[in-house]
Amino acid sequence: MLSLIIDRVGNVNIFNVLEDNLPVEESHIQSTLDDDLILEYLGEVERLVHVSQSVLSKPNQILNVDILQDLKVLGETFFQQFFPTSIIEKLKNTNKQSIHFNIDPTLALVPWELLHDGNSFLSDKFRIGKTIRGGLHRSTHQENRKIKMLIIADPTEDLPHAQKEGEVLFSVLSQKVPNHLLELEFIGGKQVTKLKLLSLIKDKHIIHYSGHLHFSDDSLENGWLLSDGKVLKAREIKSTGIDTDLVFSNSCMSAKSAGKKLNTNILNQYAGAFLTAGIKTFVGTNWEILDNERTIDFTVRFYTYLFSDKSVGESLYLSKEFARRNYHANDLTWANYSLYGNPDFSMFAKERRNFHSAKILNPTAVIEFYPTPIASAYSKCTNLNKTKTVDKSNLLNLIRLFEAISQVVGMIVFSDHASHAMNKSIPNNLDDAVTLRKWWELVYSCVWDFQKLKITSIFETALPVLHEQKETVFKILGWMEGWEQGDINSEELESYQIILQFFLENMLLEFAELERISILLVSENNNPHFYFKGIKPSYLYPASHGSREKLLEQLAHQKGNLVLVHESRKMVIPFQTYFKEKKETGDLELVFNGLIPFVLGAKQN
Numbered sequence: 272m273l274s275l276i277i278d279r280v281g282n283v284n285i286f287n288v289l290e291d292n293l294p295v296e297e298s299h300i301q302s303t304l305d306d307d308l309i310l311e312y313l314g315e316v317e318r319l320v321h322v323s324q325s326v327l328s329k330p331n332q333i334l335n336v337d338i339l340q341d342l343k344v345l346g347e348t349f350f351q352q353f354f355p356t357s358i359i360e361k362l363k364n365t366n367k368q369s370i371h372f373n374i375d376p377t378l379a380l381v382p383w384e385l386l387h388d389g390n391s392f393l394s395d396k397f398r399i400g401k402t403i404r405g406g407l408h409r410s411t412h413q414e415n416r417k418i419k420m421l422i423i424a425d426p427t428e429d430l431p432h433a434q435k436e437g438e439v440l441f442s443v444l445s446q447k448v449p450n451h452l453l454e455l456e457f458i459g460g461k462q463v464t465k466l467k468l469l470s471l472i473k474d475k476h477i478i479h480y481s482g483h484l485h486f487s488d489d490s491l492e493n494g495w496l497l498s499d500g501k502v503l504k505a506r507e508i509k510s511t512g513i514d515t516d517l518v519f520s521n522s523c524m525s526a527k528s529a530g531k532k533l534n535t536n537i538l539n540q541y542a543g544a545f546l547t548a549g550i551k552t553f554v555g556t557n558w559e560i561l562d563n564e565r566t567i568d569f570t571v572r573f574y575t576y577l578f579s580d581k582s583v584g585e586s587l588y589l590s591k592e593f594a595r596r597n598y599h600a601n602d603l604t605w606a607n608y609s610l611y612g613n614p615d616f617s618m619f620a621k622e623r624r625n626f627h628s629a630k631i632l633n634p635t636a637v638i639e640f641y642p643t644p645i646a647s648a649y650s651k652c653t654n655l656n657k658t659k660t661v662d663k664s665n666l667l668n669l670i671r672l673f674e675a676i677s678q679v680v681g682m683i684v685f686s687d688h689a690s691h692a693m694n695k696s697i698p699n700n701l702d703d704a705v706t707l708r709k710w711w712e713l714v715y716s717c718v719w720d721f722q723k724l725k726i727t728s729i730f731e732t733a734l735p736v737l738h739e740q741k742e743t744v745f746k747i748l749g750w751m752e753g754w755e756q757g758d759i760n761s762e763e764l765e766s767y768q769i770i771l772q773f774f775l776e777n778m779l780l781e782f783a784e785l786e787r788i789s790i791l792l793v794s795e796n797n798n799p800h801f802y803f804k805g806i807k808p809s810y811l812y813p814a815s816h817g818s819r820e821k822l823l824e825q826l827a828h829q830k831g832n833l834v835l836v837h838e839s840r841k842m843v844i845p846f847q848t849y850f851k852e853k854k855e856t857g858d859l860e861l862v863f864n865g866l867i868p869f870v871l872g873a874k875q876n
Contacts, residue, residue: 272615273367273397275358279375282306286358290367302355312349313380316342320558323603338601346387353386363388369584369614372401379403382557384591385606394591394605398584400552400614417454418618420444420477423468424459426497433481434459435766436521436567440479442766443571443773446743448578461498468495468503473511476618479570481521495522516618517583519554521570552583552612564765565604569594571773577618584614597653632780640786641779643803644861648675649779650806652772666764669771670869673747676778677707678863680733681714682848683788686835687729688717690844695720697847698865708748710866715741729837729844730788736781743774751869789836790846792859793829800826803850803861833861 274289286300323338351359362370370393372383383401384394393399424437441457456471472478483496485504494504554573569590576586587610594605637649651668685697695717698705705713718737721728728734750767759767779785792801799810822836825843833846849862 272369272371272613273361273365274371274373276373277375277378279377284353284378286355288358288361290365295361296357300355300357302353304353308349308352309378309381312345313382315345316382316385317558319345320603320607323601326601327599336601338603342385342603342606343387343392346385346392347389350386350388359388362393363390367397369398369400371613371615372399374401374403376403382606382609384609394588395595398582398588398614400584400610400612400616402612417452418477419454419475420456420479421471421475422455422457423463423478423480423482423495424457426460426463426482426495428460428498430482432564432567432765433521435769436481436570437479439567439766439769440571440574442770444574444578446774447575447777453578463497465497465501465503465507468497469507469511472508472515473513476516477519478515478517479519479521479574481570484520484522513550515550516616517552517554518550519570519573520556521566522556552610552616554583554587554608554610556607557609558607564769565594565598565602567765567769569604569608571769575773580617580619582615582617583612584610584616587614632776636783636786637779639805641805642679642785642788642790642861643805643808644675644863645672645679645779645785646804646806648672652775663759663764666759666768666771669768669775670751672775673751673771674707674866674869676775676782677710677714678861678866679785679790680730680737680782681710681866682846682863683730683835684714684717684728684737686844686847688720689847690729691726693717693720693724699848699863701864704865704867706867707751707869708745711744711748729835729840729842730784731840733782733784740778740781743778747771747774755870787837787839789838790861791834791836792850793826793832793834795830801859803859808859 272291274292276287276289278285282303282305284302284304286302287298288295319338319342322336326336326338354362370383374381379401384392384399386393388396422437422441425431425433428434437457437459441455444453444455456475458467458471480495485492485494485496485502487493491506491509492502492504494502494507496502572593573586573590576589577583581589587608591605591608594602598604634649634653638646638653640646641649648668648671652672682699685695685699688695689697695713696703698710698713715737718734720726721734750771790803792803794800802808802811822841822843825841826834826836829843829845833848833850835844835846836842849864850859851862852858853860
């Protein structure tokens, strides 16, 4: 990690650099920058934020703005003015992945993540955390422990998305993290009283707050705004003897000072008030957040990464990266969040790491290497994150993705079952077509046959995943059956969409073996075979020379047929479905006639 210590005396900045806690040549280097230039930079960034929010609030209005380019120009100009040449070169050339800014209180408002080195924003290169001189930061107790987390949502009952955020976060983490490793508590609305909160927070490792903040000239009087105008103040939190690892305050200007003066100190920083109260790391926002679905999505992704064994800094970095790549080009959600504390801080002791999947779903891998029905359906869903609106057509895209997963995974299991001559009826034509629930019941019936007969499946590593996902699968089926019967409450639509998206992405991650499984139409001569892989299926030879010879012999017995090939295990079995040619393009596509498509109920128009 690169530690950048910056003091400020008058208008002079004094820099010292540490690499892995050891001093380097760049020490006691100075630059001169007046307060008015810093304030002007902060003002211009805030202006762009307002423009961004205005653009996003009017999605149908065509505005000729390039907020990202303006932000880049501002960030690069300030970067060159603020840092001496040697520090600029260090930041450009270092191979360190994390930067810890240890800064003078007068520089606390600078959004270091938005500075631009000419090639990229610093937040695109580094996991960034900052400690304001005078703040208190302790190392974590890494004993063998269950993580205790408290979610506090919308105590004033006037932020509907804040309430949804808490509910969605609770639901996703309940699904993703085993309950013997995470103990979750949720509290919201008027039940959030001062006395109750004080009793709940003192033994928690993570506290997530989504609601309004109260600001005061005395930072220890800052706090969370509750119902009836009451405030849970930082000094009251401090008096509990709190020893929390992480507070995520998803609220208006939660990482920003109450004023706009550069001569403020640590006690004028809202985040600093919590850090001096004994909290080790604090994630907050630089300006007023929008109460919308993007905030919910960003938050849930942060915790998804955190509970996939990422440090706090890396979790925030990956969430920002996803938002930059997938949200609207003028959406500055990614730029809003700051981390106070060590970016390499981890919630988990080394002996407890990898308790859950340490991998993160790679959208490109799904789109390029998963079977075509899944890749095509997923590519449509990725556009969900580029739009501001939440509507039933987006939910239907997610449903189609679930159907595609059901089709492919189900038919792999059915085909493998048939290849072992276990004589179970496979729904693969219109006359025998079944509902999605019946389809999954048959899938789990086949899986049970493999287990009780101790037969190894071509889909071997995925069979345990099917067991782990069973509760989620049937929960989704229950939702869909409810949607067939009646209208979806508009207030529930957004929550369903976000939760369903996370369930399906987690399912795709767990079914990563699909990257190594190919569905192909075997050529009847020496031409390449047709692979139903990725969103653009094509004619290809087997993937590598090492596997080619072993597979050719098996494929020679399947000319003109659809087959399933496990590239790693060098196995080939017939794939028990059909293909047809698209009239409009002439391309081939798979047909799953055994599954009745889901149709939204009559009220869903």
